Structure formats: C-alpha cells, structure tokens
Amino acid sequence: MLAAFVRDVTEQRAGERERERLISDLQAALQEVRQLSGLLPMCSHCKRIRDADGSWHQVDVYVSRHTNVSFTHGLCPECLKEHYPDYLDGVDP
Secondary structure, eight states: OOOOOOOOOHHHHHHHHHHHHHHHHHHHHHHHOOOOOSOOOBOTTTOOEEOTTSOEEOHHHHHHHHSSOOOOOOOOHHHHHHHOGGGGTTOOO
C-alpha cells in the first residue's frame, strides 16, 4: 500500500522569506547605528567637549561627527532676552 501526503507550504515559505528580509533589514540598520556611550569630558563654562586626542570641540560639532544627528540653531527665549534685548522692544514673546 502506497500512501502520499500533500501539504501546501506556500504561506510557510512566504513567512520565511519575510523573516529573512526583516533580519537582513535589521542587520543593515545595526551597521548604521552610531552610539555615544561612556563619559564625555565637557568644559563646565563653554560646554565644549574634549575628544580622546585632547582636542576641544563645540558640542554640536562633536555630536554630529559621532552620531547621525544634525543640528539646527536658534535662540531660546532666555538667551533672546539676555543677548538681544532690543529685538524684543514692544514685542510680547
């Protein structure tokens, strides 16, 4: 007596391909991750950061070089009042 079993594995194969694609995407993303960790020596006055070679850098420059962060610059309300008080004459911040 000969017995045969037939099983449709189409969905299983599609799931395996999707899992492999997700693993590949995750591995690619992990290769691009750049993370700062540990202690960063920072001047308590000017807030510059000292690198491993002893050079001092502005925080935004240092962080941009060591991460995937880009900075935009503006003024917070306190600095605007302190450094540009004439700009606020007659304006309610």
